[in-house]
Amino acid sequence: MERCDRCGFVSDSLPARQVASALRAVAAQYRSRLVGLVQGSERGEPRPGPWTAHDHVIHVWGVLSGHRADLMEGGPSTGGRHPHTSFEHDDPAGAIETAAAALASLVERLGADDSRPDDHRPDAVRIGRDAVHELAHHLFAIARLVDDTPRSASG
Ligand SMILES: [Zn+2]
Secondary structure (H helix, E strand, C coil): CCECCCCCCEHHHCCHHHHHHHHHHHHHHHHHHHCCCCCCCCCCCCCCCCCCHHHHHHHHHHHHHHHHHHHHHCCCCCCCCCCHHHCCCCCHHHHHHHHHHHHHHHHHHHHCCCCCCCCCHHHHHHHHHHHHHHHHHHHHHHHHHHHHCCCCCCC
């Protein structure tokens, strides 16, 4: 059982049939988390140095999109990487929700059908779990950003 040192997520503890709903549920938390942190019209790619909330959003969106592409094509994995430069969304939280929902649908379709001999079935669950971790991990990181910001140097 592998537990993430940073966010505490335990991938194996998420039952296969709950992966899709977890994707949607964690993605839905981005909207309230991003209020006041991300300007609607921001776009671009993560910059060097400490990441902003916007950088985290673009990264997560890229990973979700890459995972989805992997499942759709069923070809060799790209490792979930996706060109960040193509992120152009006026609603970053909505972009995360849409990407997560699309991936969740694929995971449901490919991962939940036990009756079908599908080579991609285990992959769909594994990729889905990775994506849930990705969402949770960066949501945690964004929360830390908020907690770490104005802090007195004297304390
Ligand atoms: Zn983590």
